[in-house]
Amino acid sequence: MTPKETLHKWIDAFNKADVEAISDLYADHAINHQVANEPVVGKAAIKQMFADEFATAEMTCIPENIFADGDWAILEWKDPNGLRGCGFFQIQHDKITFQRGYWDKLSFLKLHNLPIPQ
Secondary structure, three states: OOHHHHHHHHHHHHHOOOHHHHHOOEEEEEEEEEOOOOOEEOHHHHHHHHHHHHHHOOOOOEEEEEEEEOOEEEEEEEOOOOOEEEEEEEEEOOEEEEEEEEEOHHHHHHHOOOOOOO
């Protein structure tokens, strides 16, 4: 599978809120760093992160642009509420080893009526 194909599987699993399918795309030693949060290290911790997030808010990833370069796939996305962001996925041997995402956490919290940390 190419990194771009793996990313398409990630988007599909994300939009279905499928914790098992999305976590299966990560390597055991993967790091997921959403820059608005602390990095999450390891497949089990990433799986728990998605379980918690999917239980907290209904999220949809609408891809606007997908680029690939070597073992990297880059996603520019939006959601139905107007939130936008981008993600960078390093994919080796069909598994995500590193992910970094950029999005506006304050806008996300407000859109989903979630508490804003003080």
